[in-house]
Amino acid sequence: MRKAILAGFNLSKHDAEFQQYIEECIQLAKANHIDVIDVMIQKGRSLDPKSVFRYGKLMELADRARELDVDCIIFYNELSIVQLERIQQECQCPVIDRTNLILDIFSSRSKTKIAKLQTEMARIKYSLPRILKQEYGVGNQRGGSANNRGAGESRLELVKRNIRFQLTDLKKQIQVLKKHQALQDQSRKHNPLKKIALVGYTNAGKSSLMNAILKKNQRSKEKMVFQKDMLFATLDTTVRNIQLGHHQEALLFDTVGFVSNLPHLLIEAFQSTLKAACDADVLIHVMDASNSQLELQREVTMETLRQIQADHIPIIHVYNKMDLVKDASLFDGLCISAIHQEGIDALLDQVSKILYPNEFDFECLIPYKELSILQFYRKVCRIVKLAEKEDGIQYHVSGSFQVVKGLYPYRCKEENIHQEYH
Template sequence: MQKAILAGININKDDQEFQIIMDETKELCLACDIEVIDFCTQKSRRLDPRTAFRKGKLEELKDLIIRHEVNLVVFYNNLSIAMLSRIQKECDVRVVDRTNLILDIFSMRAKTKEAKLQTQLARLKYDLPKLYLEEFDADRQRGGKDHNRGAGETKLEIYRRKIEKEISDINKQLDSLRLSNQERSRKRNESFIKSVSLVGYTNAGKSSLMNLILKYSNKKEDKFVFEKDMLFATLDTSIRNISYDGQSFLLFDTVGFVSDLPHELIEAFKSTLDAVNDADLLIHVIDASDPYFNEQKEITYNTLKVINANDIPVIEVYNKSDKLMEKDEHLRYISCVSEEGIEELLHLIIETLYPKDYALTIKLTYDKQYLLDKYKNHMKITSLENVDDGSIISIVGDKVMFDSLIEYRKD
């Protein structure tokens, strides 16, 4: 296992938020078979434009490298190509940032043709600026004159054009695959079968939940998907047909989210994330045992907003309840180990996809009226009367709405 120093610059984050990010980056290192030996961090309002760290902290980083005899530095922060190059020269070791780390993981885990192409595309887009920088440096060293351009620079330009052509070719292949995916999606829509996508933070237990749902729908184990306790165990979208309680739906297992998911990866994996956009229902799987699950929830919802999937109905499930000492009575818990809450979840999925209408009259004080927006995709308002201390509202909706708002029923 390779050994590394994990470096990070805290720019306008509170200590807890920064700790979450550093812990997550350490886990990303582990997923790349890299052991973090020590940390080097600094608080700042911005990155130093040349070397990210200021001079004193850079010297501290160099001392840590020598003391621990490591040959790799991993930065949490996404750094420019120029910064990475300068730090590497200063420290005389390989330096990578978080985006590079995630790309390495994706390259190792991609299995299908589409995932491999998407990862390759993201890698090429990430590497291309290096070539532009090298061209610029070479041109500057030669005085920037056309007649000064030598064979070495010509080779660089040829290589850059080759990469640009590769990017173009991969985009064409992905466009073709997207058309095939869209055609399959159109045929599924014409069959009127509903679709459900599992979403959530990476390693929250989405694949484990999918396998448990397959078990409850009497599927053989050869239909189970790969699951492992590590970040980004799943990259390829898996689809399974689920039959339960006389109804059917398609279940999609999708790539997990992380904080600050690189733009290159969101762009590259758009076709994979189409499974989320096309879903009738999202099951948001949350690791209830993680002390930072609220922050992970927020990151997932922010990512759904980025990919324009924030208006799809959502059922939140808090996984790994078997690890908890205490539970919040207002949350829906499941465990893929003890199988707690799985049957109830399956019934809720069926009731939400094929709803029976529930009518309810509730009274909400003004500080609780955010609930109307929260559950807008699960109900419609049939009447609303404002009173001194709130509003009396008659609503018709599905089981998610009914279970969530029953406590506000007007006597």
């Protein structure tokens, strides 16, 4: 693991809030296999336009970097090329910023072709000023031979042209994939199955909850998704078929986690992987109840949902990791533990109620000589055989109240459909 100092200039008024961003940045570094061994913060109304930190603090940072023999310095603030070069020069140490960290995570872990291409495009755009600045240093040297099309152009022009080609090529490839994706979305739209999307801050436990639901559904291990204590463990959407209640099938989507201040260059890549969330019939907002930054994470999630125009979709707020929380009474909502499989039934019940608001289900016993009555009901509601009894067959029925009420006289004694209805 590489070692680093994390530096940040606090322009915001609240130290506690800034501290939370710093903690998150440490986790982002960890996800990039970088161990932050020291943190240095300067606070003020405006940062130094040339070096972010003011001179005295910058020298302190340089000394500290030397003393700790770190491999790099990470800046929380997004750096301009001028700032980056100046800090690098003064500290004699490689410097990266938070945007760089997030880009590296996306680059190394995106799996789908479109996510890879979009990340590549973001990376080129991010590096563009840096490359051009480098080239400018050797600019105006003649490049290419007389036979080349580039003959007579400055090296800088050649580099610019090359990058333009790369970007156009990437854009074309992305457009083709987007068209293909649109067709898939269209066929998914025609899929009669309801869609449920797990959304929430990164590391909240979305993938663990997906696995918990799959486990409840007794799905095989191969169907399980990747879960890990690491920011952005999931970068691409995964979809699985699940059974909600008796015979209610649905599609469950696991999505990329949200993060505060997502670099603007990555927004497009991020949004296209979040398409599943925008098309869902219901969202399950997973929160890490044990996290000290819960409120901030909740706000970021709600704001991101607004940005991707998914805030009109019915949403169930779920507090996860309750096994790590001492006082559950502090949480006013559905409390679960994905890891310990607790609260999953209650959650699926709520999902069912939202997706099928007029649905009722109960168990009934149909006497053998009256079984023909089911011929009609099989066409209009869902009927699952449970057991053969002495005096008839026991079924679980579900469907809209208007339909299933005809079977109500056959209900098993402990069932009471009217109670559910009111």
